[in-house]
Amino acid sequence: MSEEKKTKKSESSEIERILESSRREFLKKAGLSGAAIITGAAAIYAGFRHEKGKRPENVIKVLTPDNRLVEIPADQVKDYKPGLKVFQTRGRAGLKGKKWVMLIDLSKCRNARKCVTACQAAHHLRPYEYHMNTLIMQESVNMPAYYMPKPCHHCDNPPCVSVCPVDATFKRQDGIVLIDNERCIGCRFCMAACPYSARIFHWQDPQNTEEDKGEIYNIELNVPQKRGTISKCLFSADRLRDGMLPYCVSACPNGVYYFGDENEDAVTNGTTKETVSLKELLKKNGGYQLLTELGTKPRVYYLPPKNRLFEFEEPDSGTQGEKS
Amino acid sequence: MTDHDNQQYKDRLEKVASVVLRPVRINNKGFILWMGFLIVAFAACLFAYSIQLRKGLIVTGLRDYTSWGMYIANFVFFVATSLVGMLISCVLGLIGFKWVKPVARIAEIIAIAFAAVAGLVIISDMGRPDRLPYVFMFGRVQSPILWDVTVVTTYFALSLLLWFFPLIPDLAVAKNKLSGRPAFLAKAYEILSFKWVHHEEQYRILHIAVRILLILVVPTAFAIHTVTSWLFAFTPRAGWDSSIFGPYFISGAFVSGTSALLIAMYFFRKNYKFQDYLTDFHFEKLGRVLFLVSIVYLYFNLNEFLVPAYKMKKLDAIHLHELFMGKYALLFWSVQLGGLVIPIIILLIRKMRKPLPLFIISMFVFAASWLKRFIIVVPPQAHPFLPVQNVPAEWHIYSPTLIETAITMASLLLALIIITVLSKLFPVLPVCELAEDEAIADNELLSGIENNSK
Structure with missing residues (x-):
């Protein structure tokens, strides 16, 4: 101006x-x-x-953990990645109201070992590192040999948890026994105590040490695995959180596995996706558990290898070790 | 209490002190060579540990099935041997055997060295030694490992005090008799003797303190080895699942501890020229102790092996077959016969309870004690409840590696270093107590002669 x-x-x-x-x-x-x-x-x-x-056209509605419906501008929405603390807290607590059980029908197992490979892929394990192993069992000379998949039995009275000096392995409210490799000191007392030989130890750098670098440790997947710590079957706790069946259960081509919730008395077959009553299944087929005399109260059930769908064949690799 | 001002006592004190303090010098050639050897060898073994730290436990022969091996066997052995401090000073001392006085301090030195190293040995077995503080930060009292950590450190502390308290008057006596030694030694004696003036009241307090320690050490020592046995007995494995593991371990500990003491005594008698104080009589007595503890141990062995061997339960049978006739048969029978049965028979012969034969027997017993721990720890893991399958062939049988052996050697070397330092810098025999005892012995001798002449 x-x-x-x-x-x-x-x-x-x-x-x-x-x-x-x-x-x-x-x-x-x-x-x-x-x-x-x-x-x-x-x-x-x-x-x-x-x-x-x-x-109002550019916000989205979000439900908060305390059940409030709130609106957030669309451009401010980020994908949620839980941090270590979240993984640890929810991983140690478990899924409320559940009591997971696994049922293994030995009459259907023909040692396809798809469960083993699926498990090893998910948990970044080497071919000889097992969360799930299939064993050849023969009780005595006249008894027939059969294949027996063997996961962790997630005992209700777990000897491994009792002896752990630092609370690295623990029992969750949903029945799963987990291992926290951020806490484990590598004393291997749990391995000595476990009668099911369910635990493995990382004597050297684990399989995917380089690839997994920088990943946030998920206690429910036990990945990244760590040298000098214990690893074991987790009943695929990460998949259960997402409402899916465990890796081994889904991978089986022969319908060996049933998995479900004891509280609901319902187990689902991983191959046929058929859901049946746990108690009925056990009752009709003479279900049993391993080493119950030790008082460990396992959460894994077996159906006996009667009327087998597949004939027993000795695997190609010859002697794979001692028979039971 | 003997009158500490009387002239006769003072003369004896002079005499004892001159003998006991003679080896307290660090500038002689033998000592420098020995210490040099120990330190160089220890450093070499530490290098082996650095490899393990870098690469992980893969450098050992341990794998998923036999996951406890040499390190844990070695840990058990160290805890076991440290128990000799309790056996000699407390059990025999409290019962009232006067002859244990000259050997008690040697036993305490062994206890200190072996208890201290036992605590370190366990770290060599840890997958994550960097997380050792977690045991204190997140410790669960339900775990026997926590109990073990607690009682081993307590036992170490008590043994250290039990070694040190009776040493205080000796240091006060010795501080003025150190001519020709480095000045720091006299200074250290001066500080550590806490202005001790040999007052009756000081002696009274010292004796009360020592007595309290002697009593406290008994349950602590029983606890350390019982808890160590429970690390195994608390699992359901065949070969470990035994209710007599506590006493079995304790009695075995007395065997290895007594043999260690006899070896050390023989060494001090020869090299420190203590033959006037570590006499044939003391060897004879300890030879009898070795016989006694060995025969008790044999009894527990009988129970431990014969009871399951009679029943031959499935997994016990596999385990015992491996021991008696299988992979471990040679080791098992050489340990049981060479380290237990034959020594017991030899010890029955009076001539064999002389210093040199006892030294040789003890070497066998001591070595066998180590191997026995290996037999207790390793074989039961090879045959778990469920078969071992689909794993690399070398996982089926545990064979220790060179690195593992070197790290195990490091623990023995460290124990020897501690024993050497303690026995070189401080009097190995209790000067004041021996002076008192000689006076008493003379009096007894005199009264004995009087009685006989009557």
């Missing part, structure tokens, strides 16, 4: 006679400028109002 004024003044000093008309001109220009400013401001304000009016 002042710049305009100065220019006007120098003009009037040059041409005196048109002073009056210039003055009028000046007023006119000033008036125009003022109108333009007001219009501009109004336009910005209108635009602002307009944008404000558009907002």
